[in-house]
């Protein structure tokens with residue numbers, strides 16, 4: 062009897078750990094480990110693969126802004142994320158401008174722009190995480206996600222982008 066109970070507990074623990082692993086696995090991640098942008102692009106900014114600095118492996122995406130706004134590194138998640146579900150969007154950012162810069166995450170649907178959260182200060186010379194939880198809107202062929210900094214002529218680096226289902 063004790064042995065059966067032990068086995069039952071073991072099975073339960075295994076089942077729970079499998080469920081947990083499925084829950085925490087990101088639905089999307091990009092580390093640029095292969096030295097390719099894999100669809101990440103720029104608008105009012107130059108986006109290129111870089112070995113200057115990296116949070117993981119040898120590569121990150123380098124973004125050089127060409128305006129004090131509307132600059133971005135972007136990716137269209139249309140069809141990849143489920144409308145009505147909440148996801149945690151995470152990017153790691155780095156720059157060496159010598160000052161504190163404020164970054165934010167945005168989503169674009171046509172002419173409609175919404176910040177996923179507030180501005181977050183990214184200090185100079187330190188990889189820093191920017192993370193927001195946001196419920197994905199109903200969309201058809203565009204649900205554009207991007208990172209923005211309200212400063213022109215800034216070079217910054219993005220790495221270890223991940224999206225995780227919250228509920």
Ligand SMILES: [Ca+2]
Nearest residue numbers: 092117120220
């Ligand atoms: Ca990387």
